[in-house]
Amino acid sequence: MTATFVGYNSPTSSPSCLLGNETDRLALLEFKAKITQDPLMVMSSWNHSIHFCQWGGVTCGRRHQRVTVLNLQSSKLVGFISPHVGNLSFLKSLILLNNSFHNEIPIEIGRLHRLQFLRLANNTLSGEIPSNLSHCANLEVFHVSHNLLVGEIPATLSTLSKLQFFAIHKNNLTGSFPPSFGNLSFLEKISAVYNNLGGIIPDSFGQLTKLSFFGVGANNLVGIIPPSMFNLSSLRLFDVGFNQIQGNLPWGLGITLPNIEIFSIGRNQFTGSIPVSISNASNLDQLQLSENKLSGKVPSFEKLNRISMFSISSNNLGNGWADDLNFLCSLTNATYLTFLTIDSNNFGGELSKCIGNLSSLLTTLSLYDNKISGKISTQIGNLINMERLEMWNNKISGNIPFEIGKLNKLQSLDLSTNNFSGNIPSSLGNLTIVINLQLYANNLQGNIPLSLSNCRNLIELYLNNNNLSGSISPEVIGLSFSPIFLDLSSNHFTGILTKEVGNLKNLEFLNISENKLLGNIPTSLGSCVRLRIFSISGNLFQGIIPSTLESLRGLEQLDLSNNNLSGNIPKFLEHFHFLQFLDLSYNHFEGEVPIDGAFKNTSATLIKGNGKLCGGIAQFHLPKCKYNKFKKRKLTLTLKLIISILSGLLGVTIVVSLLLVCSLRKKRKENTSSDSRNLLLNISYQSLLNATNRFSSTNLIGVGSFGSVYKGILDHDGHTVAIKVLNLLRHGATKSFLAECQALRNIRHRNLVKVLTSCSGIDYQGHDFKALVYEFMKNGNLDEW
Incomplete structure (x- = not known):
């Protein structure tokens, strides 16, 4: 070693x-x-x-x-x-x-x-x-x-007389700043953002004459800023945002802090006005005053040529006067400006044309929730790097400028809740990377431009509460983009809801209520398995609720009210465990109301205005269903009839089997020859789909215990048949199918309808499919007679 x-x-x-x-x-x-x-x-x-x-x-x-x-x-x-x-x-x-x-x-x-x-x-x-x-x-x-x-800042560290850089940001520290830190005469940087520090900023911090970086945002600080700190001419960054600090900004702020580059006091409780002197801080790069209680007129900023971020949103600035927005024109010299937000204030007056003269580097312009009027200048097209343009909840009027289509970097456009009129410009189709498009609550007219199908990244499309008309074309809905939120409600759309809506695989919110749409609810809608909110109320839809909607197990709100829908209320709605609101009122539904799931809560489920409903829980105050006894009687008579027929046939067969064997063989050959002309071997699901017009409700003959019967015309010979489609979700349906095939294969009687063939396979949604094809009875059925 x-x-x-x-x-x-x-x-x-x-x-x-x-x-x-x-x-x-x-x-x-x-x-x-x-x-x-x-x-x-x-x-x-x-x-x-x-x-x-x-x-x-x-x-x-x-x-x-x-x-x-x-x-x-x-x-x-x-x-x-x-x-x-x-x-x-x-x-x-x-x-x-x-x-x-x-x-x-x-x-x-x-x-x-x-x-x-x-x-x-x-x-x-x-x-x-x-x-x-x-x-x-x-x-x-x-x-x-x-x-x-964790824990507090040790006061003993104030003895580190040579300390220049003190960075503790993004921890879980508590307590307050030791006042003795004001003795650290060489201290240049204090960075303590994103902790749980409380208390006040010590007055002694005004003694830190070399301090250039003071970042204490996102804590729980209270009190006021020591006035002496605004005299620290060495300060370049001052960030106290996201605290609970009060007080006014000193009138000489821009003079006493000549080197300030970043000044951030957002989300506090500052009051008073913005100092006019702030324009003298010519090195200012970021000015963040949002979410306070500042008021009064906003001064000019003509000397802030280096500023890149300017935010005064969520205050009480402006008086609703015509000259409230004059300060915006003073920012046209700020050639580095990229972020400008003045939303949620009291600004009035017309939107100045100088908006189009702002920096071409501008990516965010937020003016929403004010009282701004006038029109958007066509020069808005100069802001070629714009990514987010928000002007909602104002009084802006006129047409949406065609030139907005030049902003091909735009990702969010929100002009909702204004007084825009005219057509939606087709140039919006040039916004190929737009994610959020909101034009609702205006006076827009005409059709939805087909060019919107080019917006293939669109996730949110809100066109509701306008005067739009025409049909909802397949080119716009379901072919080119896959939104999550789609709201076309409260317009004047006509025609049908096209089957292409089923292509919207990511759809979670679909509202097409309060229009003039008609036809059936598309069965393809069952492919939108992520759907949470679906409303078609206030239209002219008819037919039954498609069974394919059973796949929408994530539904939270379903509103089918005020239409012409008919048939029974599907039992599968009982199993929608996330369903919080169900409105089926003012339609033509009939039969028994389910009693489980959402149907247990009368405040969550509305069914009024359907005169033929019965059953349900007592709170619905509906009459008891009478058809249950009739169904049992009908079933008993049917079973007795079948047993009688089988017994009779069996007896006759035994007695005359030896005498008529030759005759029966001959007749069987003839029947076989005759039946072979009608028997459709290996009939496909697609053939039955075509024969019934996709199992349309207009071809529905009746509904039984184990399935539904449709009238159909076979496409290869025009032969009219009756097609019984088994509801395989019903317990015993498969057993019924096998039993019926076995019995009716060998039985012939003038009072029994003839089975032509059967179909057993998989439908286009991957579900089991079983059906029996009978001869069609032109004169109705035994039950009707």
Whole structure:
């Protein structure tokens, strides 16, 4: 061991220096021992083959060959910091940021009296900040942001007289700022955003004459900003946003902070007006005053030529007067402006044409929720980098400018709740990457332009509450884009809802209520399995509720009211466990009302205006269903008839079987020859689909216990048949199908209808399908007679 130890050092090294070297080497090995993962193998050189001063991340001083820097940043190391790091007594820089170190910060670091830079950011360190770090008297940089630290800021750190950089942001620290921090005369940066700090900003902070960066946003700070802080001419960043701070902004703000670049007080409780002097802060890059209680007229900003972000939204600014928006024209010199939001204020007056002269770099323009009138200038097309344009809830009128179609980087366009008129410009089809298009609550007319089918990234389309008319064409709905939210309600659309709606596989919200649509509810709608809210109320839809809607198990709201729908209320609605609102009122539904699921709650389910309904829970106050006894009687008579016929046939067969065997064989051949002309072997699902016009309700003859019977015309010979489609969800339907096939295959009687063939397979939704094809009885059935 002695020979190896000496080999690490020059022959002239003193014994005490050699001992210190060994201390450093052992401390480093202990540090390595606490590393559990080293995927980049940065510590692979930490072995006996080379001197520890040559190990990866280790730097030693020339004179004593002692470790002065341990820099392992961004090495993807996992483990915890060994307390033995405190034995590196010559250490000046400990840099471990951007790794996955956990556990607490070792208190032994407090023994490193020479330490100048402590950078432990972007790890998962927990526990409290050791108070004995105050012993690191030479510390200049303390950076522990992006960890899981808790507790208070130790007041003892205020003795670090050389401290310049103090960064604790994005932790879970509590308590308040120690007033003694105002004695850190060399402090240049305080970064403490995104913690749970409370209390006030100490008055003593106004003594930090070298402070250039003050970021304490997203905490729970209260009180006012110490007036002396607005005299810190060195300040470049001032961020107290997302707190509960009160008070007014000083009138000389732009004069006393001449170097300010970022000024952010958003989401607080500041009152008063915006200082006119702020225009003198010519270096200002970001001005964030939103979500306060500021009021009055907004001053001119003609000197803010470098500003890129300007936000004064959600205040009480403006008086509803004609000159409220004059300040916007003063921003036309701000050639770097990319973000401009003045929404949710009291601004009145007309929208100035100078909007089109704002910076071509502008990506966000938000003017919504004001009292702005006038028209949008055609020069809006100059803002070619616009990504988000929001003007909703104003009094803007006139046509939507065709030139908006030039903004081909637009992702969100919201002009809703205004007084726009005329047609929807076809140029909106040029907005091929638009995600959100909202034009609702205006006076728009005409058809939906077919060019909207080019907007293939459209997720939200709201055209409701206008005067739009015409049909909802397949080109617009269901072929080119797949929205999640589609609202076309309260217009004057006519025609049918096309089957292409079934192509909207991602659809969650569909509202086409209060129009003049007619026809059947498309069966293809059952493919929209993500649908949560569906409303067709106030139209002219007819027919039954398609059985395919059973696949919409995620429905939360279903409104079919005020139409001409008929038939029974489907039992499958009982199993829609997420259904919170169901309105079937004012239609022509009949029969028994289900009693489970949403039907248990009369406040969630509305069925009034259907005069032929019965049953249901008592709160619906409906008459009891009478057809149950009739059905049992009908079933009993049918069974008796079949048994009688079978018995009679069996007896006749036994008596005359020997006498008529030849005659029967001959007749069987004739019948076989005759039947062969009508028998349709291997008939397909597609043939039956065509024969019944896709099982249209207009071809429905009747509904039985195990299925529905349709009239159909076979496409290959025009033969009229009756097709019984089994409801395989009904218990016993499959057994009934097999029994009926077995019985009717061998039975012939003048009072029994003849079975021509059967179909057993899979439909186009992948579900089992079984059907029997009978001769059609022109004169009705036995029950009717």
